[in-house]
Amino acid sequence: MRTGFPNTCGSSDCAEGLRKTISISVELKRLNIDIAALQETRIEEEGSIREADYTFFWKGKKSSETREHGVGFAVRNHLLNALETPVGVSERIMVLRLNTKSGFVTLISAYAPTLNSKLETKDQFYDQLEKTVRGVHSTDRLHILGDFNARVGQDTSAWSDCLGTHGVEVVVSCGLGWLGVATGNAFGYQKFKKLDWFLENQEHMRPLIDIKRQAALNFRHNPCVKTREDLNKAKASVQRSSRFYANAYWTELCQGIQACANTGDIGGVYAGIKRALGPIPKKTAPLKEVDGSIIANSSRQMTRWVEHYTDLYSCSVDIKPEAVDLVPNLATLHELDVAPTVEELDLAVKQLKLGKSPGKDEVCAEIVKIKCLLPVLHNLLAKCWDAGYVPQDMRDANIVTCIKVKAIAVTVIVTAEYLYLASSVKPSQEPS
Structure with a gap:
């Protein structure tokens, strides 16, 4: 798919800094495409990223290897519920299974080796592809999409089961691989606020891209010096405009983040960073x-x-034994075996918050803070300490449903704080 951006085939660093998924999403939406198979994604590992209209899945090489090849799918978001998790077989093959009203459909995105690739690479790819195809459910409809890098020729008499009448040129080795696979198998809305520089400036970019697209069609239908010059001018115009609007977008965004930082607006800084990063890629580990x-x-x-x-x-x-000897011997803290004192209990009682709902015993924190009750609470705490056990009713909480503003039902957990205090355990959640 032609995006109108500078060529990044020779530099993975440039491709990493330029998120093209948003522009591809816009183009797929313009063409009204629900599912597209992607090749030469050049993205490492396996994962997905969700844009406003499409979700992109990919499978590439490991991060330690050269960033090349790579396959994937672009799926419209309203179809995600009908998908099974896509499976990346290799950096050249990815499988997606879709549940439709007429049954399951299996899609395979493939990127075949070129004619100049090693014979071992070609054999490995076609073996993987044939194994993948044979693993598809017999009741599924199968569609293989992708960049085949092959010419299958015109010999319909020899390959009548899988070759049509519109082949061109002669068959090559890669084409034989595809014909072998085909012969052995019967092929049978959620809105987002996250934007990108392309979306914010698409009213300026769309006319330029349309002009470039028309110039490319004119050159294809009438290749001459004039149409070639028009195409070069249109390409240059799109690239200049894309760089200009991208730089203006990022400059304005950076200035906004810095202004929020200068004024102490941490929320604005966080929102600006989220906007700059875009959707979060999700790595999958099958x-x-x-x-x-x-x-x-x-x-x-x-x-x-x-x-x-x-x-x-x-x-x-x-x-x-040498490892055991290396473990340091720490001193035993015997003071932890001593029962809590009245002073420690008094300090804990003072930290109780007022105005909280009582537990089953209807005893509020204000009552617990009365000085005369301190010895009684300490005696109860000492008995629990000596027994090494806290009664279950002292641990339980009440679940109360309160009707608040706009008739919204709110679930409130009510605990007896002094009972937690008596068991020398701090409440894990404050009562509301």
């Missing part, structure tokens, strides 16, 4: 078998977790 194959069955996934933790905790741990 569950795999011991041999490295991906597990798609949910019941098998649960069984695999059981196997993993069973092996993990059943392994004996050998601790060397």
Whole structure:
């Protein structure tokens, strides 16, 4: 897909700093495309990112390897509920399964090696592709999309099962690979506030892109010096404008963040940073078998977790005596065995907040703070301390539903704070 941006094929650093998903999302929406297969994404690892209209899924090489190849899908957001989690087989193959009214549909996004690639690379790709196709459910409709990098020729008599009558040129080695795969298998709205510089300036960019698109069509239909010059001028105009509006957008955004920081508006700084970062990419880590194959069955996934933790905790741990000797010997804190004193209880009582709802005993914090009750509470605390047990009713809380403003039901947890205090345990949640 032509986006009108500077070419980033030779530099992964430039591609990393320029988020193209928003412009691709706008173009797909203009063309009214629900699902698009993407190739040469050049994004590391596996993950997804959600834009205003589309969600992008990708599978690439590891972060330690050269950033090249890569496949993915762009799916309109209203279709996400009908999707199963896309599975990345490799940086050249990704599978997406869609549940439709007429049954399941499996889509495969493939990026085949070029003619100049090594023979081992081609064989590995076509073997993976054939294995992936054979793994598709027999009742699913299958569609293979992508950049095939192949010519299949015109020999319909030899490949009558999978080759139509509109082939061009002669068959090459990559085309034979595709024909072999085809012969062996029957192929059968949520709104976002996050914007981007392209969305904010699309009223300026759209006419320029339309002019460039028309110039490209004119050159394709009538290749000559005049149409070539018009196309070059249109490309240059789009690139100049994209750089200008992108720089203006980021400059204004940075100035806004700095102004918020100067005035102490932390919320504005945080909102500006979120706007600059855009949607958060979500990395996916598919569950795999011991041999490295991906597990798609949910019941098998649960069984695999059981196997993993069973092996993990059943392994004996050998601790060397030298390691034990390296552990420092800390002094024993005998003061922790001493029962709480009246002074410590008095200090804890003073920290109780007033105006809170009472527990089942209807005793408020204001009553607990009465001085004459301090010895009684200390005696109760000492008995719990000696017994090493706190009664359950002293731990329980009341769940009360209160009707507040605009008839909104609010659930309130009510606890007896002095009972928590008596058990020498601080409440984990303050009563409302």
